[in-house]
Amino acid sequence: AQSVTQPDIHITVSEGASLELRCNYSYGATPYLFWYVQSPGQGLQLLLKYFSGDTLVQGIKGFEAEFKRSQSSFNLRKPSVHWSDAAEYFCAVGAAGGSYIPTFGRGTSLIVHP
Amino acid sequence: EAQVTQNPRYLITVTGKKLTVTCSQNMNHEYMSWYRQDPGLGLRQIYYSMNVEVTDKGDVPEGYKVSRKEKRNFPLILESPSPNQTSLYFCASTTARGLFTDTQYFGPGTRLTVL
Numbered sequence: 088a089q090s091v092t093q094p095d096i097h098i099t100v101s102e103g104a105s106l107e108l109r110c111n112y113s114y115g116a117t118p119y120l121f122w123y124v125q126s127p128g129q130g131l132q133l134l135l136k137y138f139s140g141d142t143l144v145q146g147i148k149g150f151e152a153e154f155k156r157s158q159s160s161f162n163l164r165k166p167s168v169h170w171s172d173a174a175e176y177f178c179a180v181g182a183a184g185g186s187y188i189p190t191f192g193r194g195t196s197l198i199v200h201p
Numbered sequence: 202e203a204q205v206t207q208n209p210r211y212l213i214t215v216t217g218k219k220l221t222v223t224c225s226q227n228m229n230h231e232y233m234s235w236y237r238q239d240p241g242l243g244l245r246q247i248y249y250s251m252n253v254e255v256t257d258k259g260d261v262p263e264g265y266k267v268s269r270k271e272k273r274n275f276p277l278i279l280e281s282p283s284p285n286q287t288s289l290y291f292c293a294s295t296t297a298r299g300l301f302t303d304t305q306y307f308g309p310g311t312r313l314t315v316l
Contacts, residue, residue, distance in 0.1 A: 096241075123307075130205075130291055130307035131244075177243060188259050189305075191236075191244040 089114040089180050093192035100168050101200045108163040108195050110152075110178030119181035120161040121189075122152055126174045134176075137161065148172070173199040203228050205308035207292050213314045214282055222277045222311050224292030230306075231297035233275040234259065235267065237288040238310075244291065250275055251297055282315045289313075 090113040100106055112118055119138040123131040135146025142154040152163045161178060178192040205226045214220055226233065234249035236259075246259030250269040264286055266278040275294075279286060292308040 093243075128310075130309045131293075132307070133304050136304075179244075188246050188249065193241055193243040 089118065089190050091178050091180050091190050091192040093176075093178055093195050095195045096193070097196045097198060099198040099200060102170050103167050106163075106165045106168045106172070106197070108176050108178075108197070110161045110163065110192060111159050112161060112178075112180045113159065114180055117156075120152075120154060121179040121181070122146065122150070122161075122163045123177045123179060123191075124148075124174050125177065125194075131177065134163070168197075168199055170199045170201065173197055203306065205292055205294055205306050207290075207308040207311050209311060210309065211312050213316065215316050216283055217281050220279050220282060220313075222279075222290060222292075222313070224275045224277065224308060225273050226275075226292075226294040226306065227273065228294060228306065229272065230294035231272070233269070233292065233294045235265070235275070235277045236291045236293065237261065237286075238291060239288050247277070247290075282313075284315045287313060287315045 092111045094109050121136045122134040124134050125131050134150050135144045137144045137154045144152050150165050154161050175194045175196050177194050179189050181189040208223045231252045235247040236244040238244050245261045247265050248259050248267040250256045253269055253272050256267050269275055290311045293305050295305040296303045
């Protein structure tokens with residue numbers, strides 16, 4: 088069965104600092120990987136996704152993520168965080184050709200200090 | 202504007218009183234699903250539907266029912282709600298053709314409290 092681990096429940100950064108949110112997955116084949124952002128009181132919005140090709144994926148709002156098969160990781164990065172990036176971030180994995188049930192991580196809450 | 206709508210956004214009810222949360226999408230998507238979000242647990246899928254009259258269980262279907270009589274609507278039914286169903290619920294949709302390659306659109310959420 089597929090699984091996703093987000094080891095950090097909370098991350099606190101200063102505005103303007105760089106950011107890296109960790110995501111590790113478990114799946115037997117090449118997974119489909121996603122990062123979503125949930126702003127307070129809102130639904131989830133897709134930031135970026137990976138399913139093949141270039142392992143460095145660019146997303147919206149200046150985010151990027153890198154797929155590393157050897158480490159089973161799909162970490163999310165941003166070079167300079169803005170106060171509006173404060174939100175909950177979810178990593179998710181989908182199984183190509185298998186279950187239609189995507190698996191979400193527990194989420195990482197990003198706090199941005201001015 | 203492409204969107205997924207849910208109603209109501211907030212609901213407080215009592216144990217055992219049947220309720221329905223509606224979900225509607227205007228993108229002609231085949232695939233629709235319901236999730237519940239609980240602190241520390243992330244999102245867990247309750248039910249999904251690949252198309253009209255085609256539904257299947259997700260990871261946590263107990264205590265819930267769904268129906269898909271029309272392509273645009275996918276209501277979530279709690280026949281006899283219990284306090285452990287107090288949660289934040291999201292409906293989502295995407296194309297079945299690109300089930301994991303196309304963007305999954307989420308509704309704004311329904312916060313349900315069962316007393």
